[in-house]
Amino acid sequence: MSDETRITAYRDGPLVVRGPFRLEDQDGGEIDPGREVVALCRCGRSRIRPFCDGSHKLVRFSAPSTREDRRIAARPAD
Amino acid sequence: MPVLPVSRGPLSAALLAALSGPAPGLDDAEALRDVAVPSPADPFADEDLQLALYCAYELHYRGLDGVDAAWEWSPALLALRGRMEAVFEAGLRALVPDVGPAPSAEDVDLAIREIAAEDAPGLSQYLQRSATIDQYREVLVQRSAYQLKEADPHSWAMPRLYGAPKAALVEIQADEYGGGRPERMHARLFADTMEALGLDSDYGAYLDRIPARALSTVNLMSFFGLHRRWRGAIIGHLALFESTSSIPNGRYAAGLRRLGRDDEAAVAFFDEHVEADAVHENLATVDMAGGLIRQDPSLAGDVLFGARCLAELEGAWTGEVLAAFEAGRSSLLHPLERTPVAA
Structure with missing residues (x-):
């Protein structure tokens, strides 16, 4: 494996991080993931944030794997 | 290494008697030709068949105590196993x-998610809300x-x-095996949980108490895993399992x-699986x-077949x-001794 870090957005699921990384809280304290490859919560409903616990399935979280664009088109002026 | 279990019918009796020699x-290739393999309506509930198949497969894992290691590749045994597998496969x-x-x-x-969504939460919800510690111990034994x-x-x-x-697959399995730390190996964490709940964590210690339906879930994996032609199915099995x-x-x-x-020893196995399997x-x-x-x-059809x-x-x-728990019965073939109630 190269020393490149890869973050993969899985459809309707978490962000999976592979490769070297350091996970921190906002004060710079390390959050130890305890494993090489981690899944970061993307639905906001995990009980072990920032890690994924599968809750996205219970809440039917939906998000594409690719970049999404839900910006509302500007309304034409009245 | 598990000791030879007690037989559950004529098939397992004949197999276990042979394995003792x-x-x-x-x-x-003919030594076990006369051993009859039953074709029950539900092979997965058949104690005799599932135990015999489990023992035949165990020769490829850690073996059975006192059994000649040469049985693993005995053409006679493989022929008998093949006949059992034909019944198993027809049942599937x-x-x-x-x-x-x-x-x-x-x-x-x-497609896998669709199958997962049909997964009935019955047992896990029962354990979460109602189970006694003795029922937990039974589930661990199973x-x-x-x-x-x-x-x-x-x-x-x-x-x-x-x-x-x-x-x-290797990335998943490396994590299952503890990422290089034997004490984090999932099988070890499970043994820790068994011990924390007062159970014997020796490999195979409870085989005689484990009913056919639990053995059938393991035989399914061994059947798919040991046959290259079923590689799609073992991959589908793992995908749904995770x-x-x-x-x-x-x-x-x-x-x-x-x-x-x-306590860490009791819950680490389950906590670890929440986090690990969310990745896997x-x-x-x-x-x-x-x-x-x-x-x-x-192989796409086989992947789904394995999952299904x-x-x-x-x-x-x-x-x-x-059903056993709700009826107040033991789910095991022979109940465990109850845990002493702490004073």
């Missing part, structure tokens, strides 16, 4: 006659048939794969905490199963355990 020579095909349209590499995660060799049946698939799906793990394991841990067992699910469905189908689209067979056998097992 020396293996026949490599030129003797009856349960899962049609998997529907084969998914593409890009859609297999959705699960020990697999969990003390957790991940091993899927490792058979490794040399049969190449490229991306192999890399994904997809139906995080949430139930969270419930198992919550139930133990409800019972006052928040994605690797298993998208990278591993999707990767395999991308290389060989003809898991759902069927697992559902039948949890249904049987739950």
Whole structure:
């Protein structure tokens, strides 16, 4: 494996991080993931944030794997 | 190494009697020819058949105490195992006659998720809300048939794969085996949980108490894992297994905490699976199963077949355990001694 870090957005699921990384809280304290490859919560409903616990399935979280664009088109002026 | 279990009918009696003696020579494929293999209506509930098959497969894992190691590749034993497997496979095909349209590499995660969504939460919810500590101990005993060799049946698939799906499988398995730390190996964490609940964590210690339906779920993995032709099915099995793990394991841990067992030894196995399998699910469905189908689209049906067979056998097992608990019965062939109530 190269020393490149890869973050993969899985459809309707978490962000999976592979490769070297350091996970921190906002004060710079390390959050130890305890494993090489981690899944970061993307639905906001995990009980072990920032890690994924599968809750996205219970809440039917939906998000594409690719970049999404839900910006509302500007309304034409009245 | 497990000691030879007690037989449960004429088939297992004949097999176990044979295993107690020396293996026949490599030129003797006929030694067990006269051993009859039954064709019951539900082979997965047949104690005799499932125990005999479990013992035949165990020769490829850690073996059985006092059994001549040469039995593993005895043509006579492989011939008998093949006849048992024919019944097993016919039973699977009856349960899962049609998997529907084969998914593409890009859609297999959705197809697996659809099967996972049908997973009845019955047993995990019961454990979370109502189970006693003795019922937890029974579930651990039942699960020990697999969990003390957790991940091993899927490792058979490794040399049969190449490229991306192999890399994904190895990534999952490395985590299952503790990422280089034996004390974090999932089978070890399970043994710790057994011990924390006052159970014997020796490999195979409870085989005589474990009913056919629990053994059938392990035989399913061994059957798919040991046959290269079923490599698609063992991959589909693992993909669904990883997809139906995080949430139930969270419930198992919550139930133990409800019972006052928040100690690391008791809950670490379940907590670890919540987090680990939330990672594995994605690797298993998208990278591993999707990767395999991308290389060989003809395996897509087998991937779904493996997943569906898991759902069927697992559902039948949890249904049987739950029915016993709800009726106030033991789910084991022979009940455990009750845990002494702490003063």
